[in-house]
Amino acid sequence: xxxxxxxxxxxxxxxxxxxxxxxxxxxxxxxxxxxxxxxxxxxxxxxxxxxxxxxxxxxxxxxxxxxxxxxxx
Numbered sequence: 001x002x003x004x005x006x007x008x009x010x011x012x013x014x015x016x017x018x019x020x021x022x023x024x025x026x027x028x029x030x031x032x033x034x035x036x037x038x039x040x041x042x043x044x045x046x047x048x049x050x051x052x053x054x055x056x057x058x059x060x061x062x063x064x065x066x067x068x069x070x071x072x073x
Contacts, residue, residue: 025067027052035061036069 010018027033031043038056045053051064063070 022066024049024065025070025072027067027070027072032073033070034073035063040073 007019027043027046029043029046033041033043033054035041035054035056038054038059038061041054041056041061043052044055044060047053049065051062052067052070053060053062054070
């Protein structure tokens with residue numbers, strides 16, 4: 001198992017702005033969502049900060065955090 005890469009350090013003398021970390025997404029039971037790969041679905045289970053179980057009609061998928069391809073409607 002490999003460790004995730006450490007984020008690059010922002011140098012105080014850099015002329016560029018420091019990167020802003022993305023805001024974590026939060027989902028609740030019953031939320032209607034859309035996924036780039038699976039389409040429209042409804043959240044049927046939550047593992048806090050780890051994953052969401054989503055029913056897409058034809059299949060149920062466990063989508064892992066940070067939910068990059070999933071958005072709440």
